[in-house]
Amino acid sequence: MSLPIFVINMKSSAERWQKTHSRLQNLGLECVRFDATVGKSLSEAEISTWYDVDANLRKHHRNMTPGEIGCYISHMRVWQHMDDKNIPAAIILEDDLIIEDHLSETIDQLSMLTNWDMIKLSDNRANPFIDSFTLTKQLVLGNYLKVPNGTQGYAVSLPGAQKLLQRKPFFRPVDVDIQFHSEVDLRLIGIKPYPISEDLSFDSEIVNTNVGRHSNKSTFLRNAKHRIAMYLQRKKISGDLTTVIKPQ
Numbered sequence: 001m002s003l004p005i006f007v008i009n010m011k012s013s014a015e016r017w018q019k020t021h022s023r024l025q026n027l028g029l030e031c032v033r034f035d036a037t038v039g040k041s042l043s044e045a046e047i048s049t050w051y052d053v054d055a056n057l058r059k060h061h062r063n064m065t066p067g068e069i070g071c072y073i074s075h076m077r078v079w080q081h082m083d084d085k086n087i088p089a090a091i092i093l094e095d096d097l098i099i100e101d102h103l104s105e106t107i108d109q110l111s112m113l114t115n116w117d118m119i120k121l122s123d124n125r126a127n128p129f130i131d132s133f134t135l136t137k138q139l140v141l142g143n144y145l146k147v148p149n150g151t152q153g154y155a156v157s158l159p160g161a162q163k164l165l166q167r168k169p170f171f172r173p174v175d176v177d178i179q180f181h182s183e184v185d186l187r188l189i190g191i192k193p194y195p196i197s198e199d200l201s202f203d204s205e206i207v208n209t210n211v212g213r214h215s216n217k218s219t220f221l222r223n224a225k226h227r228i229a230m231y232l233q234r235k236k237i238s239g240d241l242t243t244v245i246k247p248q
Contacts, residue, residue: 003107003155004087005031008074009095010038016095023099029107031093034078039070048169050076055171061226062218064173072174075151079161089157091121096199097152102138103195109135110155115243117160118178120190122197123148129190131241140192141245144238147188149175153196160186179230181238188238 005024009017017033024031039047050073056064064072078092091107106121112135113119129142151174156164163184167177181188 003089003091003110005029005091005093006034006078006081007031007093007095008034008036008078010036013095020093020095020097020099023097024103027099027101027104029104034074034081037070037073037077039066039068039073042066042070042073050169052169052171055169057222059225059229060172060176061223064171068173071151072170072177075174076165076168076170079156079164082156082158082161083165087158089155090161091153091155092151093153093196094151098197098199100193100195100197102193105136106139106191106195107155109139109141109191112246113141113244114246115187116189116239117157117163117187118181118189119155120148120188120194121153121155122150122194123190124150124152124198129192130237133241133245135191138193141189141241142192143189143241145234145236147179147181147238148190149179150198151175151178152198153194180233182233182236186238187240187244189241189244 007017007020007024009020021031021033047069051064051069053063075092078090081087082090089110103121110119125148127144127146127148129140130145132140132142135141163186164177166184170177172180177183178186178188
C-alpha cells in the first residue's frame with residue numbers, strides 16, 4: 001500500500017530531517033517534509049485561533065506550554081492538508097525517531113484493513129493490547145483501553161483526520177487528546193511490534209521549550225478532574241477489530 005509519509009520538522013532542525021529522510025529512503029520509502037509550527041514564535045492572536053484557554057482551565061489539569069501548542073498545530077495542519085487535498089490516508093512522523101526495518105511491511109498491511117481512523121505505530125510505555133489479531137508472522141493488530149501517548153508515528157485516514165479537526169480550538173496536548181478517542185468517535189488501533197520509537201540521542205524541541213513550565217497554574221481540583229476523566233475514558237475500548245479486518 002502506497003501512502004504519503006509526512007515528516008514534521010522544524011527549519012532549525014536540518015540534521016533531524018536529513019537523518020529521517022535518509023533512513024526512509026534506505027527502506028525504499030519516500031517522504032515529504034512538513035514545516036513544524038514553532039509555538040514560542042506565535043503571537044497571542046495566532047494562539048487564540050488554535051488554543052481555547054477557557055476550555056483548558058475547565059477540562060485539563062495544567063496550562064499548555066508554547067511547545068505543546070506548536071506541536072498540536074503542526075499535526076493539525078497536516079490533517080487539514082489531508083482534508084484539503086482529499087488524501088485517503090497518510091503516515092505522519094515526527095523527526096526524532098528510530099525507524100525499524102519492518103516499517104515497510106507494516107505499511108503494506110494497512111491495505112488489509114478497513115474502517116479505521118488512526119493506527120498507532122509507536123508507544124514509549126508498552127501499553128498492552130486488549131484484543132489482538134495476527135496479521136503476519138511478525139505483526140499483530142490490537143486495540144487498547146489505555147491508548148499510548150506520544151505522536152512520534154501513526155497512520156491516519158481521511159475520516160480520522162476530519163474527526164480530529166473537530167478539536168479546533170484545542171485545549172489539551174495532542175497526544176492526550178488522542179487518548180480521549182471517544183470524544184470524537186475515533187476508531188483507534190495499533191500494530192506491534194511498533195516500527196517507530198523516539199531517538200533519545202536528540203534533545204526534544206518540545207521538552208526544551210517546556211522546561212520549568214509544566215506545573216504552571218495547576219491546582220488540586222484541576223488534577224482531580226483530569227484523573228477522573230482519564231479513568232472513565234480508559235473504560236472504553238479504542239476500536240473494534242471485527243470491523244477493521246477485511247474478510248478473506
